[in-house]
Amino acid sequence: xxVGQCDxxxxxxxxGIKLGTCxxxxxxxxxxxxxxxxxxxxxxxxAVFTQNAFCxxxxxxxxxxxxxxxxxxxxxxxxxNAGTGKQGLQDAYASCAALAGEVEGTAxxxxxxxxxxxxxxxxxxxxxxxxxxxxxxxxxSHWDKAARAIMTTDTFAKGASMIIEIAGQxxxxxxxxxxxxxxxxxxxxxxxxxxxxxxxxxALLQQCLANAAELSFNRITVDGxxxxxxACVLLASACSSAPEILADSPExxxxxxxxxxICKRLAELIIRDxxxxxxxxxxxxxxxxxxxxxxxxxxxxxxxxxxxxxxxASDPNWGRILAAVGRAGVEHMVLENIEIYLGNVCIVxxxxxxxxxxxxxxxxxxxxxxxxxxxxxxxGAACEEVLTCDFSYxxxxxxxxxxx
Amino acid sequence: xxVGQCDxxxxxxxxGIKLGTCxxxxxxxxxxxxxxxxxxxxxxxxAVFTQNAFCxxxxxxxxxxxxxxxxxxxxxxxxxNAGTGKQGLQDAYASCAALAGEVEGTAxxxxxxxxxxxxxxxxxxxxxxxxxxxxxxxxxSHWDKAARAIMTTDTFAKGASMIIEIAGQxxxxxxxxxxxxxxxxxxxxxxxxxxxxxxxxxALLQQCLANAAELSFNRITVDGxxxxxxACVLLASACSSAPEILADSPExxxxxxxxxxICKRLAELIIRDxxxxxxxxxxxxxxxxxxxxxxxxxxxxxxxxxxxxxxxASDPNWGRILAAVGRAGVEHMVLENIEIYLGNVCIVxxxxxxxxxxxxxxxxxxxxxxxxxxxxxxxGAACEEVLTCDFSYxxxxxxxxxxx
Numbered sequence: 001x002x003v004g005q006c007d008x009x010x011x012x013x014x015x016g017i018k019l020g021t022c023x024x025x026x027x028x029x030x031x032x033x034x035x036x037x038x039x040x041x042x043x044x045x046x047a048v049f050t051q052n053a054f055c056x057x058x059x060x061x062x063x064x065x066x067x068x069x070x071x072x073x074x075x076x077x078x079x080x081n082a083g084t085g086k087q088g089l090q091d092a093y094a095s096c097a098a099l100a101g102e103v104e105g106t107a108x109x110x111x112x113x114x115x116x117x118x119x120x121x122x123x124x125x126x127x128x129x130x131x132x133x134x135x136x137x138x139x140x141s142h143w144d145k146a147a148r149a150i151m152t153t154d155t156f157a158k159g160a161s162m163i164i165e166i167a168g169q170x171x172x173x174x175x176x177x178x179x180x181x182x183x184x185x186x187x188x189x190x191x192x193x194x195x196x197x198x199x200x201x202x203a204l205l206q207q208c209l210a211n212a213a214e215l216s217f218n219r220i221t222v223d224g225x226x227x228x229x230x231a232c233v234l235l236a237s238a239c240s241s242a243p244e245i246l247a248d249s250p251e252x253x254x255x256x257x258x259x260x261x262i263c264k265r266l267a268e269l270i271i272r273d274x275x276x277x278x279x280x281x282x283x284x285x286x287x288x289x290x291x292x293x294x295x296x297x298x299x300x301x302x303x304x305x306x307x308x309x310x311x312x313a314s315d316p317n318w319g320r321i322l323a324a325v326g327r328a329g330v331e332h333m334v335l336e337n338i339e340i341y342l343g344n345v346c347i348v349x350x351x352x353x354x355x356x357x358x359x360x361x362x363x364x365x366x367x368x369x370x371x372x373x374x375x376x377x378x379x380g381a382a383c384e385e386v387l388t389c390d391f392s393y394x395x396x397x398x399x400x401x402x403x404x
Numbered sequence: 405x406x407v408g409q410c411d412x413x414x415x416x417x418x419x420g421i422k423l424g425t426c427x428x429x430x431x432x433x434x435x436x437x438x439x440x441x442x443x444x445x446x447x448x449x450x451a452v453f454t455q456n457a458f459c460x461x462x463x464x465x466x467x468x469x470x471x472x473x474x475x476x477x478x479x480x481x482x483x484x485n486a487g488t489g490k491q492g493l494q495d496a497y498a499s500c501a502a503l504a505g506e507v508e509g510t511a512x513x514x515x516x517x518x519x520x521x522x523x524x525x526x527x528x529x530x531x532x533x534x535x536x537x538x539x540x541x542x543x544x545s546h547w548d549k550a551a552r553a554i555m556t557t558d559t560f561a562k563g564a565s566m567i568i569e570i571a572g573q574x575x576x577x578x579x580x581x582x583x584x585x586x587x588x589x590x591x592x593x594x595x596x597x598x599x600x601x602x603x604x605x606x607a608l609l610q611q612c613l614a615n616a617a618e619l620s621f622n623r624i625t626v627d628g629x630x631x632x633x634x635a636c637v638l639l640a641s642a643c644s645s646a647p648e649i650l651a652d653s654p655e656x657x658x659x660x661x662x663x664x665x666i667c668k669r670l671a672e673l674i675i676r677d678x679x680x681x682x683x684x685x686x687x688x689x690x691x692x693x694x695x696x697x698x699x700x701x702x703x704x705x706x707x708x709x710x711x712x713x714x715x716x717a718s719d720p721n722w723g724r725i726l727a728a729v730g731r732a733g734v735e736h737m738v739l740e741n742i743e744i745y746l747g748n749v750c751i752v753x754x755x756x757x758x759x760x761x762x763x764x765x766x767x768x769x770x771x772x773x774x775x776x777x778x779x780x781x782x783x784g785a786a787c788e789e790v791l792t793c794d795f796s797y798x799x800x801x802x803x804x805x806x807x808x
Contacts, residue, residue: 053737054730083726085756118723119757182710182727223709225724226731305627305709305795306586306803313804319522320629322487323586326458327630333457352489353523391709393800399710400717 002156003272003280003369003389011143011161012172015197016040016237020137021149024130026123027078027116032149034127036099036134037073037193043237044202045070046209047111050230056082057122058092058112059229065096068108069202073193073233074099074131075150077178081114081122082228091122098128102135115178115191115229116152147176150191153398154180154273160265164258166251169242171198173258177232177266181275181399182225192217192232192266197240198255204247208256209234216263219295220387222274223395224303234259271387276394279311282372286383293330294384297375300328301386308391311371316362318347325375337378343371406560407676407684407773407793415547415565416576419601420444420641424541425553428534430527431482431520436553438531440503440538441477441597447641449474450610451515452617454634460486461526462496462516463633469500472512473606477597477637478503478535479554481582485518485526486632495526502532506539519582519595519633520556551580554595557802558584558677564669568662570655573646575602577662581636581670585679585803586629596621596636596670601644602659608651612660613638620667623699624791626678627799628707638663675791680798683715686776690787697734698788701779704732705790712795715775720766722751729779741782747775 017039021032039045047066049059058081074095081088096110114122147157161174175194200208213232238244245251272280283301288294301307304324310317321340326333340348343365347357365371421443425436443449451470453463462485478499485492500514518526551561565578579598604612617636642648649655676684687705692698705711708728714721725744730737744752747769751761769775 052727052730053732053734054726054739054742080723083723083752083756085754088756118721118727182724225708225710225727228723228727228730304629305799306629309800309803312800315804317522319484319487319632320586322458323456323522323629323632326456326632328457330457335458338458348487350489352487352492391800393797395709396713396716396795396797396800399713400719 003277006156006269006272008144008147008157008159009161011159011174012163013140014172014174014195014237016043016239017195017235018138018140019142019146020134020139021142021145022130022133022137024076024126026076026126032145033077034130034134035075035146035149036138037235038103038138039071039235040237040239041071042239043071043235044200044205045233045235046202046206047231047233048210048213050227052226052228054228056080056114056229057084057088058114059231060089061092061096062111062113062231065108065111070109070111072099072103072105072110073113074110075113075191076127077150077152078116079114079120079122080116080118080229083119084121087121091124094124095127099131102131111233113191113231115150118228143174143176150176150178152178153275154178156273158266158269158273160262162258162262164254166198166242166245166255169240171240171242171255172196173262175262175266177270179270180273181222182227192263194259194262195235195237197237198242199238199240199244200236204245204252205234205236208259211256212259212263215260216267219385220267220271221299221302222271222389268387271389274389275398276392277389278369278392279390280370281311281388281390283386283388284372284374284383285377286374287376287378287380288382289380291382291384294382295386297325297328297330297377298384298386300324301373302388305391311390312392314366316342316359316366318342318362321373322348333377339376341374342366407681410560410673410676412548412551412561412563413565415563415578416567417544418576418578418599418641420447420643421599421639422542422544423546423550424538424543425546425549426534426537426541428480428530430480430530436549437481438534438538439479439550439553440542441639442507442542443475443639444641444643445475446643447475447639448604448606448609449637449639450606450613451635451637452614454631456630456632458632460484460518460633461488461492462518463635464493465496465500466515466517466635469512469515474513474515476503476507476509476514477517478514479517479595480531481554481556482520483518483524483526484520484522484633487523488525491525495528498528499531503535506535515637517595517635519554522632547578547580554580554582556582557679558582560677562670562673562677564666566662566666568658570602570646570649570659573644575644575646575659576600577666579666579670581674583674584677585626586631598663598666599639599641601641602646603642603644603648604640608649608656609638609640612663615660616663616667619664620671623789624671624675625703625706626675626793672791675793678793679802680796681793682773682796683794684774685715685792685794687790687792688776688778688787689781690778691780691782691784692786693784695786695788698786699790701729701732701734701781702788702790704728705777706792709795715794716796718770720746720763720770722746722766725777726752737781743780745778746770
């Protein structure tokens with residue numbers, strides 16, 4: 001049940017980046033569940049990973065491999081290879097080694113990723129048996145197939161693509177993401193892969209990605225559950241004709257903003273595909289003392305099951321929003337200074353319901369499928385936005401039936 | 405949908421405590437929605453209140469009145485008088501004054517409480533018009549009526565009662581509570597009223613209640629939402645023939661434990677009546693470095709929508725429990741040291757699925773309606789228990805339909 005505009009866009013190919021997919025039968029037999037991405041030798045690679053203390057085996061391996069100038073990415077869906085102990089680490093490494101054998105690289109040049117059910121052993125024999133086919137399929141036009149191969153409970157493929165200009169030369173950015181549940185990314189997201197043909201050092205690329213992930217994937221939540229497998233990778237093939245992007249240059253500003261824009265779009269698509277979602281909620285917290293405080297209040301609202309079910313019911317039950325702000329853990333908040341808006345309708349001011357508010361006005365906003373909730377704390381000048389979705393019968397159904 | 409044994413128990417009357425109820429038509433016309441409790445002049449009163457920064461008008465007034473040796477409690481259900489600004493404060497105070505006029509007390513001797521929908525003006529005229537009838541009904545045997553009068557989305561009345569011995573003399577403790585949603589009490593609970601005929605100073609009574617609330621109401625959660633109206637009151641009428649209970653005495657130990665026991669039972673009943681609940685989950689975290697750390701891990705599991713929906717589905721999807729432990733924010737946790745049990749079945753050890761674990765064993769535990777989840781962190785000696793319930797279709801239905 002996607003909310004709003006989620007069509008798969010035109011995906012510009014990225015010079016120096018090829019993608020290959022195939023079906024390995026890991027959980028399902030009818031669709032591709034393996035993705036291989038290959039980057040030209042000239043490129044550099046940045047990545048951010050989940051902050052869950054128990055991160056999955058492939059995340060541990062990918063973290064280690066990041067310093068070895070990786071050129072290949074191997075993703076499987078249908079199995080997270082998490083909670084799998086030492087065997088899980090061996091399986092993830094064996095997958096890297098198998099791919100390296102197919103492409104004449106080293107195992108350390110492969111970053112492995114897995115997504116799916118936690119706690120089941122990875123069917124590594126099936127995976128490695130399928131690799132030659134995925135490698136044979138490598139092509140720069142396979143972004144759509146790649147987006148579909150990494151899906152689990154997603155209901156649509158997620159992509160974003162743009163061409164910017166660096167020193168008069170075109171630079172392409174194209175990316176895919178997946179995720180619908182267990183979504184409260186922390187330092188990274190579910191899986192997202194963004195590629196560009198820009199020329200940029202690994203250190204600067206990493207800084208660029210960390211900043212973009214913080215402002216995009218770290219500002220969304222479906223259910224407050226941070227996955228064991230979240231990761232976001234940014235590949236820069238250096239194959240464009242544009243000059244190298246240097247730190248503190250105007251070109252870096254342009255490039256960095258483009259990475260933020262792509263990541264924000266890919267993050268928003270995850271919320272539009274939130275498990276059981278019928279509504280997209282933008283929670284904007286303004287006049288906070290700090291950005292951290294603004295995020296804290298926004299996420300408390302975004303995680304409240306009572307707020308989320310009220311939005312599912314299109315019920316302007318603003319008392320639940322007020323209660324969530326009140327329990328957000330911000331010290332010395334003054335109720336009389338708070339303003340809350342549903343869309344452009346002021347519902348709370350001076351400690352109570354706005355005199356001009358009518359249920360009819362509230363209902364008109366709640367009937368929309370995309371709703372902005374604005375909370376003004378009256379404390380400072382910081383503001384932040386968090387995206388989330390509502391909580392429906394289907395959320396319960398999807399998660400009650402997930403393994404069956 | 406109550407989970408397990410929730411029958412209303414035999415309620416021992418408490419000397420010096422009378423209760424009166426009536427219908428004021430605040431939200432519904434067919435059942436009592438006003439409760440008045442009167443305590444003998446000799447008594448003392450302790451109370452703990454919600455830590456939500458935006459607490460309701462009656463909570464602000466009750467906090468102020470606590471130092472004036474209150475003898476009356478006035479509760480209405482159907483309207484929370486929260487998010488109601490200055491008018492709400494005036495309405496709460498007017499209710500106290502109206503009751504004071506009926507009973508020849510002062511407004512400051514009345515503690516007001518409200519529970520129900522947030523943000524609607526309190527129909528104070530209806531409330532005060534009904535007070536004479538509630539006062540006329542005051543009787544020491546009306547605990548069952550009292551328990552029903554304070555219900556909102558509760559599906560059954562909640563009570564607990566016991567008689568202990570202090571210096572060879574009987575001392576009675578009897579209490580009621582209400583609550584089913586917006587439940588993650590913080591320093592207090594939803595509404596709970598416990599009365600005893602013990603003789604005890606107000607200061608010691610307050611200490612006793614604060615400790616008991618911390619170990620009972622502050623260890624339960626339905627949905628992680630802390631209400632604006634939570635409160636727990638302990639009345640001691642001093643009418644028993646037992647001598648005064650003094651600090652650091654063996655009698656205080658006995659009395660204090662009894663208050664804890666009553667509060668734990670009243671708290672557990674709230675979880676058994678959790679909105680839409682089909683299962684009661686006891687989350688026991690052992691081998692933590694501190695009790696705070698143990699509570700933090702237990703509450704992260706208890707709040708995870710993915711864990712809660714898996715329990716609703718009776719699906720032993722233990723990966724979700726592991727992921728919740730991993731994102732609990734405890735530093736330097738070592739996956740290899742973690743053990744997780746479903747009932748008496750070990751599911752996780754040495755960083756992965758226990759070698760002896762079978763889905764059949766897990767399923768056998770999950771099919772029960774009361775399940776203990778034990779997490780051993782392998783870090784220290786502290787342990788804590790948190791009670792919660794599962795997340796069902798009915799939770800969504802109840803909260804989507806609440807105001808309609």
